[in-house]
């Protein structure tokens with residue numbers, strides 16, 4: 001596994017333990033090149049999901065992207081990180097059990113909103129308000145940047 005800090009490909013596993021009620025294996029890794037420490041998760045992937053965007057384009061489902069958007073919506077909310085992992089795994093399991101390989105992006109957004117609504121109202125409102133604009137733009141990177149509360153950064157003048 002490549003070290004996310006220095007790019008060295010020979011990181012070492014220091015510790016492995018079950019996580020999320022044995023749905024995942026959590027590995028603590030150490031990079032001998034830079035001394036960096038990071039965590040990876042190993043999970044069963046039942047099938048390769050494809051996201052169908054509203055403009056008809058297809059894209060491989062990316063759990064990390066989903067996770068990023070959810071973590072941003074949950075920023076500074078009092079939620080246990082383990083609980084967030086469980087929630088994301090739950091969403092992915094739901095997607096995998098839909099019985100279809102191709103899933104409209106709209107349906108993913110709805111499942112995320114449904115899940116957030118049950119767990120954290122503030123995060124739900126954050127996600128939902130940005131999601132509505134996102135559906136028109138259908139641009140995930142824009143979506144994530146709008147969710148990010150980086151209001152202090154100066155915007156380039158037009």
Ligand SMILES: [Zn+2]
Nearest residue numbers: 003006031034
């Ligand atoms: Zn490193």
